[in-house]
Amino acid sequence: MLLRVRALCGGLARYTPQRRFARLVALASVAWLAPAPMGAYLGLAALTGIVIALAIDTLLLPPRPFVTIARDFPAQVGIGDDASGSYTVSNRSARAIVVELHDRFPDLLRGGLGTHTLYLAPHTQQELSIRATGCTRGAASLGAVGAKVTTRLGLMGVTYGYDLPADVKVIPSMSGVRRFRLMAMQQRLGTLGVRALRRKGSGQAFAGLREYVLGDDPRHIDWKATSKRDKLITREFTLERSQTVITLIDAGRSMTQLSGSLSRFEQALSSALILTDIASNAGDRVGTLVFDDEIRAHVPAHASRGALTQIRNAFVPVRATTCEPDYASAFRFLATHQRKRALVVFFTDVIDIRASQALLAHVTRSAARHLVLVVALRNDHLFDAAALPLESNAPRLFEAAAAEEVIQARDAVLHRMRRAGVIVLDVSPRVMTAGVVNQYLELKSRGAL
Numbered sequence: 496m497l498l499r500v501r502a503l504c505g506g507l508a509r510y511t512p513q514r515r516f517a518r519l520v521a522l523a524s525v526a527w528l529a530p531a532p533m534g535a536y537l538g539l540a541a542l543t544g545i546v547i548a549l550a551i552d553t554l555l556l557p558p559r560p561f562v563t564i565a566r567d568f569p570a571q572v573g574i575g576d577d578a579s580g581s582y583t584v585s586n587r588s589a590r591a592i593v594v595e596l597h598d599r600f601p602d603l604l605r606g607g608l609g610t611h612t613l614y615l616a617p618h619t620q621q622e623l624s625i626r627a628t629g630c631t632r633g634a635a636s637l638g639a640v641g642a643k644v645t646t647r648l649g650l651m652g653v654t655y656g657y658d659l660p661a662d663v664k665v666i667p668s669m670s671g672v673r674r675f676r677l678m679a680m681q682q683r684l685g686t687l688g689v690r691a692l693r694r695k696g697s698g699q700a701f702a703g704l705r706e707y708v709l710g711d712d713p714r715h716i717d718w719k720a721t722s723k724r725d726k727l728i729t730r731e732f733t734l735e736r737s738q739t740v741i742t743l744i745d746a747g748r749s750m751t752q753l754s755g756s757l758s759r760f761e762q763a764l765s766s767a768l769i770l771t772d773i774a775s776n777a778g779d780r781v782g783t784l785v786f787d788d789e790i791r792a793h794v795p796a797h798a799s800r801g802a803l804t805q806i807r808n809a810f811v812p813v814r815a816t817t818c819e820p821d822y823a824s825a826f827r828f829l830a831t832h833q834r835k836r837a838l839v840v841f842f843t844d845v846i847d848i849r850a851s852q853a854l855l856a857h858v859t860r861s862a863a864r865h866l867v868l869v870v871a872l873r874n875d876h877l878f879d880a881a882a883l884p885l886e887s888n889a890p891r892l893f894e895a896a897a898a899e900e901v902i903q904a905r906d907a908v909l910h911r912m913r914r915a916g917v918i919v920l921d922v923s924p925r926v927m928t929a930g931v932v933n934q935y936l937e938l939k940s941r942g943a944l
Contacts, residue, residue: 509654510553511643516650519545552650557588559655564596564640566659572604572629573668574761582608582623582640586615595643595652600627601635603665629665632761632811637661667764667810675769675932676776703731739782739796739837740774740935741865742767742806743829746787746813747820749844752874754924759872760815763842766870766928768807770840773932775803777939782833783809786825788818795832826857830864838866838938840931845871851908859915866938868918870931871909875923877901 523541527534568580586592592615600607606627613621640659645652704720707727720728744767750760771781775798782796783806792809794802820843829839839861845851861867881898909919918938922930 510556511652511654512549513645513649513652515648516545516549519548519650548648549650552646552648555590555646555648556644556651556653557586557590557592561588562586562592562594562642562644562655564642564657564659566637566640566661568625568627568637568661568663570662571664571666572627573670573765574629574632574665575668575757576670577626577628578604580625580627582625583620584613584615584623584642585620587618589617591616591647593645593647593649595645596623597641597643598625598638600637601663603631603633603635604628604663605630629668632665632667632764632814634662634664634811637663664808664811666807667761667768669765669769669772672769672772675773675928704728705731737778737780737798738939739780739833739835740770741781741796741829741833741837741839742771742783743825743839743841744783744785745820745841745843746785746791746815748817750872751815751817752844754872754875758815759844759924762924762927763870763872764810764813766931767840767842768803768810769928770931770935771806772803773935781806784825784829785810785813786820786828787816788821789824790828793828793832796837822853822857826861829861833865836865838868838935840868840870840935842870842872844874845869845905845908851905855908855911855915858912858917862916866918867916868920868931868934868938869909869912870927871905871919871921872927873921873923875925 520542523538523545526537526541529537563585565583565585566580567583569578572578582596582598584594584596586594593612594615595610595612596608597610598608604627606625608623608625611623613623615621637659640657641654642657643652643654704717705728707716707721707729711729715730717728717730744760744763746760750763751758753759754762767783771783775781778798780796780798781802783792783794784790785792791813794806794809796802833839841858843854845854858867858869877898880894881902882895909921912919918934920930920934
């Protein structure tokens with residue numbers, strides 16, 4: 496019995512008088528100011544009419560099944576990117592209604608519909624556009640939607656809630672991915688003869704066996720096959736196009752600094768994800784490793800169609816921290832889990848002198864096994880501070896001198912990396928993605944791996 500009473504009270508609570516009803520009551524109260532007994536009669540008559548109109552208006556409100564709402568919104572939004580969706584509101588009743596729609600998106604997104612009022616004729620539907628921007632990486636539910644329904648008379652309204660289950664993930668931005676895919680497609684067209692590309696290096700992909708001829712490399716002789724056939728047999732190789740690309744991302748203290756509206760870490764994740772997409776579509780095995788003072792995310796290199804999805808999902812929960820990166824632990828983990836030679840694209844910031852020495856030691860050691868590409872993210876504010884204007888005061892001169900000293904020490908570390916066989920891409924975070932993709936395509940076309 497108690498549950499029925501609560502259900503009844505809960506159902507009645509959805510019905511609320513509207514402002515138009517309050518205005519009518521205020522106008523009707525003027526009738527009570529007329530001289531007695533005429534004022535009492537007029538007041539009672541006006542009040543009775545309002546109550547009857549309110550009851551009729553309440554009965555005309557459509558039940559919940561006659562008002563439906565559907566939502567269409569992307570399941571993934573890039574951080575800093577705009578996403579478009581829609582609400583479809585349907586009136587299945589035989590009477591015109593006014594619907595006031597309310598929604599509230601999670602904190603991961605900025606935007607949504609907010610509040611919007613629309614008029615629906617009988618047996619019609621309308622579509623409302625919604626836009627939202629990804630603010631913080633993560634996963635959340637878009638939540639329920641509320642609708643307050645009134646008739647054209649507008650004395651009474653009823654509120655319905657719609658649980659529209661939909662999850663959204665805010666992932667690193669992949670804006671411009673179509674343009675970068677076209678760059679990769681242009682490179683792959685060369686393999687089909689559309690454009691001639693000179694490819695250097697000896698391939699390591701085994702193609703077959705054939706009889707040895709003068710001029711063949713003696714190191715390629717297959718002695719087991721030779722002993723069976725009583726003549727020299729050599730192994731043939733082709734240029735191996737399927738390679739391994741590992742993105743190694745520093746999530747330490749220096750990567751928390753802002754470059755524009757986003758941190759360097761967010762921009763590095765976005766660039767790494769786009770590179771992974773390009774390499775995966777090119778047939779390469781792809782993997783990733785994110786670390787600060789410990790390993791935060793790891794996806795082993797593989798060439799399945801789900802590799803990009805796994806890496807993208809691994810990026811969602813990771814955050815840059817104020818910890819000092821443990822380069823020794825990260826490169827030891829990489830050496831253990833990636834024994835085959837690979838292209839290691841290392842996103843980091845080379846600015847702290849003490850940390851740079853440790854970074855230099857481990858990067859150069861790793862270059863003996865892998866082809867290492869260090870994407871050294873510039874501090875644009877530091878380079879701006881080093882640019883001395885024509886008219887400068889003493890504090891500005893000291894600031895420029897200090898910035899220039901740090902830049903020179905940074906350049907010395909990068910120079911030592913290059914001498915050790917490490918490929919260094921010294922680039923601003925704002926143009927990093929294009930530089931990384933171009934460097935990858937160049938290495939791919941030269942068969943450098």
